[in-house]
Amino acid sequence: MYIIGNLTIYLAFALALYAFIIFILGIFKQDQRLVDSGKSATLAVFILASISMLILLILLGTSQFQFEYVYSYTSTDLPLVYKLAALFAGNSGSLLMWTFFLAMYTVMVAYSKKMKNNPMVPYISAILLGNIIFFYIILGFVTNPFGMLDFVPQEGRGLNPMLQDPGMLLHPVTLYLGYVGFAVPFAFAITALILKTTDAFWLRMTRRWTIIAWCFLTLGNVIGGWWAYLELGWGGYWAWDPVENASFMPWLTATAYLHSVMIQERKGMLKVWNISLIILTYALTIFGTFLVRSGVLTSVHAFGDTNIGSYFLIFLALVVIFSLYVLMSRYQLLKQDNGQFDSLLSKESSFLVNNLILVGGTFAVFWGTIFPLVSEAVRGYRVTVGIPFFNAVMSPILLALIFVMAVCPLIAWQRSTVKNLKDNFLIPAILSIVVxxxxxxxxxxxAYPIIAYAVISFMLLTHLLEFYRGVKARRKVTKENYLVALYYLMVKNRRRYGGYIIHFGIGIMAIGIVGSAFDDETMQTVPKGSTIEIQDYVLTYEYLAQRREGVNDVVFANIHIQKGGKDIGYIQPERLFFSTWDEPHTQVAVHSTLREDLYVVLSGWESDERATFVVKVNPLVEWVWIGSFVLTIGSIFAVWPGKYGNITPRYRGPKRKVS
Structure with a gap:
């Protein structure tokens, strides 16, 4: 396995290098045979990356402790699913998964039917292969997943207990699919610049790719929050941790990009801005990877202090320099045939404001994240930026963003009249004031939650009004019943109504985000049989007990819950003691309703069975998870293929010779 595993790494590296060079030669010689050879080599790279992944998974699943990676992150007592999940517990395994996804995306683009014989293919493939080559340099020469120890241990170190959770089976995969997915629109954008194609063709070809990557990144962030809420025991789901911020920043810029491209497609505007946004988005994914792996900032999510971060910093610098060079060399071309804003009261202007808010939020998060490093470099000591700073800055940004989301669907293109504004917004505004x-x-x-819920209501109502008007207009022509009219209205306009469903999801999430900020907490040490009261909850601590789960010990408290004098049931917060881990792990007990979560943590106990509990009431948290589900449904609906959403390539470039 050692020889085969390493052979797949180095052979894939060689083939990726070959494909990169042969694509460039195919471009310069205009030779289709060279391009086809490069595509075949790219497919071979993907096959080898798949074999590498399979081999490492087999080694992890069968506890081959002579391999350093297997020894470092697994043990014999781990369930098989968590042995396999150790694939992304450390640097080399997670980077191998990243490389696999990148090779998969590259093959999908190279062999896409819509891109068949398209002159953009060798350029796009070469750019993506440049990324693959970098990752294989890391895997082959910096952190090899198939490195072996000088001895064969009888037991491994085990997996971090915090990673032994269903959320961590999904969080890294979805996050990486999002991170890597943005490489595709980035490659299309750079290719469009190189080929001097300034129209919106590349935008249409990458729309689906971008939404899919955005959806996966969204899921990665939400699942990470869900994991933190249930596993870390601090009572929240988003702590503005540096690594959380690192995945949030490209989400903000990608969201801005998805909105601004609609202006370019319709009116030919914002060409430089859109190229800059996708470059920034991809650069931020690399920056986030640098933060995770460099150890420069403390984070519960980080892989620790390693020298890999410096390689990513160099790679980030090369990507940014190359991208800016290509952009500036085509700047005058991009400025040609640009449309103009006709009015401040128009859909174009609302999209632009949306972009400014999102990019402003990105800068605020970026500055708060790197400020400890800046302060240490300037003043000699590190000044930490905490949750209050981010909440104070991002709360008004969230409200402003939701307000713009409310306006965008109903405001007219080019110019809106006073009558248009009155007809579209008067009823939603009145109902929001009533709320x-x-x-x-x-x-x-x-004041803040009242204003926030009024703005959220305004957004949801304007979207409902847009659905109603669309159905009404269709029924007037087709005489269909309401459900049939709604169905065809949506499937024939997947992009628009998928976006509206996404907006609904964000609005629902915002309900939970605003509400959960007004939590209530108590921490008490009580003897057995005593009660803890918080709001209208009465928690009776009945007993403390211990049980065995495999080779691990579990200490748990049995607590009876009453609310308003009515029996709710029992919950059991736990502390888990792992044989391969020094510190006990907290297992939170949560009783959830649509109104609020009762969140209980067993913090500690004494020999006389007195126990210390942290009890929180978190309002409306369940709406965060419901909103994320709605958002995902909207994303899938927007990209789902159908006869009404086909894209026909039209850029073919100059005719090429085949020798």
Missing amino acids: AAVLAGFGMRA
Whole structure:
């Protein structure tokens, strides 16, 4: 396995280098045979990457501890699913998975039917292969996943208990699919610049790729938050941790890009801006990988202090320099035939404001993330930027973004009149004010949540109004019933209505995000049989016990819950003691409803069975997860293939010779 595993790494590296060179030769010689040879080599790279992944998974699943990676992240007592999940527990395994996804995407583009005989293919493939070559340099010469120890251990070190959770089976995979996915539109954008194609063809060809990558990145962030909520025991799902921020920043810029491309497609505007956004998005994915693997910032998500971060920093610099060079060399071409904004009150302007808000949010998160490094370099000591800073900055940005989302669907292209604004927004605005009044009438006194829920209501209502008007207009022509009209309205306009469903999902998530900021917490040490009261909950601590799970010990508390005098049931917060890990691991107990979560942590205990509990009431958290589900449905609907959404390539480039 050692020889085969390493052979797949080095042979794939050689073939990737060959394919990269042969694509460039095919471009310069205009020789289709060279291009086809490069495509075949790319396919071979993907096959070898698949074999490498399979071999490492077999080694992990069969506990081959003579391999350093297997020894470092698994043990014999681990369930098989977590042995396999150790693939992304360390640097070399996770980078191998990244390389596999990158090779998979490259093959999908190279062999796409829509790109058959398209002159963009060798350029795109060469750019993606340049990325693959970098990762194989890391895998082959810096952190080899098939490195062996000088001895054969009887047991491995085991997997970090925090990673032994269903959320961590999905979080890295979805996050990496999102990260790597943005390499495709990035490669298309650079190719379009090189070929001097300034129209919107490359945007249409990458729309599906971009939405899929955005959806996976969204899922990666949400699943990571869900994991943190249930596993870390601090009571929240987003701590503005540096690595969380690293995955959030490309999400913001990608969201901006997905909106601004619609202006270029319709009016030929913002060409430089769109190219810059996709370059920035891909650069931020590499920057995020640098943060995870460099150890320069402390994070529960990081892989530790390694020298790999410096390689990613160099690679990031090369990507940015190359991209900016190509962009600036085509700057005057991109500035030609640009449309103009006709009015500040137009859909184009609302999209631009949307972009400015998202990019402003990106900068705020970026500055808060790197400020400890800047302060250490300038002042000699590190100043930490905490949750209050990010909450204070991002809260108004969230509201501004939702307000713009409310306006965009109903405002007219080019120019809106006062009558148009009145017809579209008067009823939603009045109903939103009613929502604010009802909340105030029910005792809500804080200004921020009242304003926030009014703005969220305004956004949801404008989208419902757009659905209603679309169905009404279709029924007037077709005489279909409401459900049939709604169905055909949506499937014939997947992009638009898929986007609206995504907006609904974000609005639902915002309901939970705003509500969960107003949590209530108590920490008490109580004897057996005593109660803890928080709001209208009464928790009775009945007993402390211990059980055995495999080779691990579990200490748990049995707690009876009442709310408003009504029995709710029992929950059991736990502390898990792993044989391969020094520190016990917290297992949170959560009782969830649509209104709130009761969140209980067993913090510690004494010999006389007194126990310390952290109890929180987190309002509306369940809506965060519901909203993410709706958002995912919208993304799938927007990219789902159908006869109404086909894209026909039209850029073929100059005729090439085949020798």
